[in-house]
Amino acid sequence: MADTTSITAGALPDAVQESSGAWGFSRAQLVALAILLVFLGVAPFVLYPVFLMKLYCFALFACAFNLLIGYVGLLSFGHAAYFGMGGYLAGYAAKAWGISPEISILIGGATAGLLGVVAGWIAIRRQGIYFAMITLALAQMVYFFCVQAPFTGGEDGIQAIPRGNLFGVVPLDRDMAMYWVVAAVFLAGFLLVHRIIHSPYGQVLKAIRENEPRATSLGYRTDDYKLLAFILSATLAGVAGATKSIVFGIATLTDVHWSMSGEVVLMTLVGGLGTVFGPVVGAAVIVTMQNYLAEMGAWVTVIQGVIFVTCVLAFRRGLIGELAALLKVKL
Amino acid sequence: MSMNRRGVLAAGAATALGGLPRARAQDGRVIRIGVMNDMSGPYRDAAGPGSVALTQQAVQDFGSRGFAVEVLQADHQNKPDLGASIARQWFDQGVDVVADLPTSSVALAVNQIAREKNKVHLNSGAATSDLTGPHCSPNTVHWTYDTYMLAKSTGAAIVKSGGTSWFFITADYAFGHALERDTGNFVRAQGGSVVGNARYPFPATTDFSAFLLQAQASGAKVLGLASASTDTVNAIKGAREFGLQRRMKIAALLMGLPDVKSLGLESGQGLLLTEPFYWDLNDRTRALTQRVQAKNQNRPSAMEPAGCYGMVFHYLKAVADLGVAAAKASGADVVARMKAMPTDDDAFGPGRIRADGRKIHPSYLFQVKAPGESRGPWDLYTLVATTPAEEAFRPLAEGNCPLVKT
Numbered sequence: 245m246a247d248t249t250s251i252t253a254g255a256l257p258d259a260v261q262e263s264s265g266a267w268g269f270s271r272a273q274l275v276a277l278a279i280l281l282v283f284l285g286v287a288p289f290v291l292y293p294v295f296l297m298k299l300y301c302f303a304l305f306a307c308a309f310n311l312l313i314g315y316v317g318l319l320s321f322g323h324a325a326y327f328g329m330g331g332y333l334a335g336y337a338a339k340a341w342g343i344s345p346e347i348s349i350l351i352g353g354a355t356a357g358l359l360g361v362v363a364g365w366i367a368i369r370r371q372g373i374y375f376a377m378i379t380l381a382l383a384q385m386v387y388f389f390c391v392q393a394p395f396t397g398g399e400d401g402i403q404a405i406p407r408g409n410l411f412g413v414v415p416l417d418r419d420m421a422m423y424w425v426v427a428a429v430f431l432a433g434f435l436l437v438h439r440i441i442h443s444p445y446g447q448v449l450k451a452i453r454e455n456e457p458r459a460t461s462l463g464y465r466t467d468d469y470k471l472l473a474f475i476l477s478a479t480l481a482g483v484a485g486a487t488k489s490i491v492f493g494i495a496t497l498t499d500v501h502w503s504m505s506g507e508v509v510l511m512t513l514v515g516g517l518g519t520v521f522g523p524v525v526g527a528a529v530i531v532t533m534q535n536y537l538a539e540m541g542a543w544v545t546v547i548q549g550v551i552f553v554t555c556v557l558a559f560r561r562g563l564i565g566e567l568a569a570l571l572k573v574k575l
Numbered sequence: 576m577s578m579n580r581r582g583v584l585a586a587g588a589a590t591a592l593g594g595l596p597r598a599r600a601q602d603g604r605v606i607r608i609g610v611m612n613d614m615s616g617p618y619r620d621a622a623g624p625g626s627v628a629l630t631q632q633a634v635q636d637f638g639s640r641g642f643a644v645e646v647l648q649a650d651h652q653n654k655p656d657l658g659a660s661i662a663r664q665w666f667d668q669g670v671d672v673v674a675d676l677p678t679s680s681v682a683l684a685v686n687q688i689a690r691e692k693n694k695v696h697l698n699s700g701a702a703t704s705d706l707t708g709p710h711c712s713p714n715t716v717h718w719t720y721d722t723y724m725l726a727k728s729t730g731a732a733i734v735k736s737g738g739t740s741w742f743f744i745t746a747d748y749a750f751g752h753a754l755e756r757d758t759g760n761f762v763r764a765q766g767g768s769v770v771g772n773a774r775y776p777f778p779a780t781t782d783f784s785a786f787l788l789q790a791q792a793s794g795a796k797v798l799g800l801a802s803a804s805t806d807t808v809n810a811i812k813g814a815r816e817f818g819l820q821r822r823m824k825i826a827a828l829l830m831g832l833p834d835v836k837s838l839g840l841e842s843g844q845g846l847l848l849t850e851p852f853y854w855d856l857n858d859r860t861r862a863l864t865q866r867v868q869a870k871n872q873n874r875p876s877a878m879e880p881a882g883c884y885g886m887v888f889h890y891l892k893a894v895a896d897l898g899v900a901a902a903k904a905s906g907a908d909v910v911a912r913m914k915a916m917p918t919d920d921d922a923f924g925p926g927r928i929r930a931d932g933r934k935i936h937p938s939y940l941f942q943v944k945a946p947g948e949s950r951g952p953w954d955l956y957t958l959v960a961t962t963p964a965e966e967a968f969r970p971l972a973e974g975n976c977p978l979v980k981t
Contacts, residue, residue: 294663391747391776399748399777400680401655404687417691419667492663494684496656538649538661 268442272573276521284427293419294491299531300430301488306511306523307437308480313509314518315441316473317453321376321505322363322383323481326356328500329386330482331489335402336395338490345408345416349429349486356482357475359386364474368467380502387500401496405489422491429487433480438520440476449473510548514555516562521575525564605643606894606902607670608634608887611661611685612677612700612879614650617778617805620833622677622700622879628870629880630674633887636866636921642899644891651676653778655684666692671903672890675883679703679750689714695906697890699882702803702829703753704969707933711976713907716890716914718934719882720851722750723969725828726757728849728938728962733797734765738824742795743772744786744810746802751777754801754828770795780806783813791819803829808838815842831877835943835955844945851938851967852881852922853956863921875953881922886934888920889913926964931976938967 269277287296305327312318334352337343343351367378390396397403407416416422440446451459452466459466489495498504507530515526530548537544559566568575610630612622627648634644647670651658658681662673666688673689676682677700686706689696696715698706704721741762745751751774759769771793773786787810790798798819800807807827814825827834830848854864854875863884864875871880893912894902902909914928926936941956949955971979 292664292667294660294667298660399655400683403655403659403684492656492660493687494656494659496654498654498656 293423297426303524303527304433305484306527310523312477320379322379324504325383325386326478326481327485330356330485331495334486335405335489335495352486353483357479360475360478368470405493516565519564522564609647609670612675625880626675626883629884632867633884637891640895653678655680659684697886700879707931708974718886722754722757730758730761738797739767740795741797742790742793743799746777747774783810798823840946843943846943852878859921885920885922
């Protein structure tokens, strides 16, 4: 295990499987999960629900991204493509075809997943910077497709996407109704990622991250494992984007732009690479900052840059990673 | 260790929950006006801080009539999704009216939300004539100008002076498309032709050479710039570097005072442009300019901020007429009252608002002065022609506004 890649050096060793706790959660993680559940339940009565929904969408997006970088060690620099395309397709389905929101979200996720099959199939053949560059190049192709394709509405985006009725019966026009749906989608995605990581399949992923040649020598077809992880990550990113476009009633180029790919890297790094709760906290920090510092306009980007540099220089394990190290637990 | 661990967790939970800002309490006696525009990008000079200053001036000139008025501001960075989410948050937290909203794509997005939440959308800065056409809404007033007005005045004047074949360089979003469409219609209606177009990505384009070369190669007599602000200025500067103006006439379809100022009279002289407001138009506009000067960085107002002045002034009159409680309860009611009352303000003089939400006033065709003719730093225009109010905008029946049919 000597040649651990530098990008995951900050993560804690995951090899030890905790026996205490249920469903793959360690005791500390159960405490953190309880805090998260309480937050999900209480927050909408204290905070502005639409802001929280945005936060959960990005948190899910960051979790999906973290699945790839934190547990397989693949730095994708094109995740905006899946996030954005998920949003576009869900928005289009809900608006043009009048499909109910839950199916629209699934359509968004499936589209992103299909895109992930193609992009992943090409990209996993290379490693390190080449992998990142291929994913970026493919994402830029998707971006220019979205600029030109008539159904995306170019710079205008797809506007006036109806929230519709959940399962055709529950109207989601009220923010609180929408909130519980988004919270459920986020929680389901979050638990799914956690389940994937702690399954035997997840163990193999981590083995690949630590030492790919050794995993190959043990008889694992590492390319298949990596491709599946890529597709899962893309699908979840698509679900996050789809949910966001249903919440806000708009899908635009912002979500497929490469800066969105950068933002999700930032969220994951700030929260803690390769931790279960890190991306959620990272997304919360970045989205809160963007929301409450919005008056400062373009300066938000500068502040984000400073935070990124500080994070990489001073606490490479991220907020949750450092907290976990301090408490000597896994979070 | 376990004490330490608990301590850290408790502290973390306390910060997470304690640091949360509370939702703002809603006050029934305060009218909140949110000015949303471009504070950092290409449209900042036309409709940025100036619109906030003129809105505050309108509130001040209106005076106190039993209710307080609060003016907020936000930067939508020309992104429809950002504008939509700011508007949603504003409306949910007690803002009654969103004003200005340049950038048509953002305006159309916010238009939906104002209607959904039954608030008011007062638009000065956006150009697309669709706001009072297919996308018209009972909650919206479109005040200052639109693409039809620009096309009719500038476009028609240039065709008349012999510019019969056009090539468009167009901002690739709702605004550019609408301006190109409306101008093209006028050109064709008068026997001219459109030989081609090039659409540039907005707001990311600063170098227009590739598009200018396409225009040059097209052999058209007129280069139509369906763009705005900084983009138009950059395109005109680029066109002069290529010597395009020797072979083609440049039609800057949307150009305002700050653009002419930053282009300079040397490069800009002779350009034809259309505005419904100019600071040196008459005694009332000069008096307004004088009053607001200190607030507005000692510059005369462009047309977008002037529109904010006029529409906010009229909005407040409607609110006073209707009563604050009723005005806060229903945005559509306020807009209906605004349409019922004749308008009169220092920026635009007397006028009215049509059933489709279109504010009616005359439009003026100006020519940019030569450096020798200009008598002051802001003396930039000569008035060439006036289109009367009733003819300046698209006829009510032709807009396909669903509000008009019913």
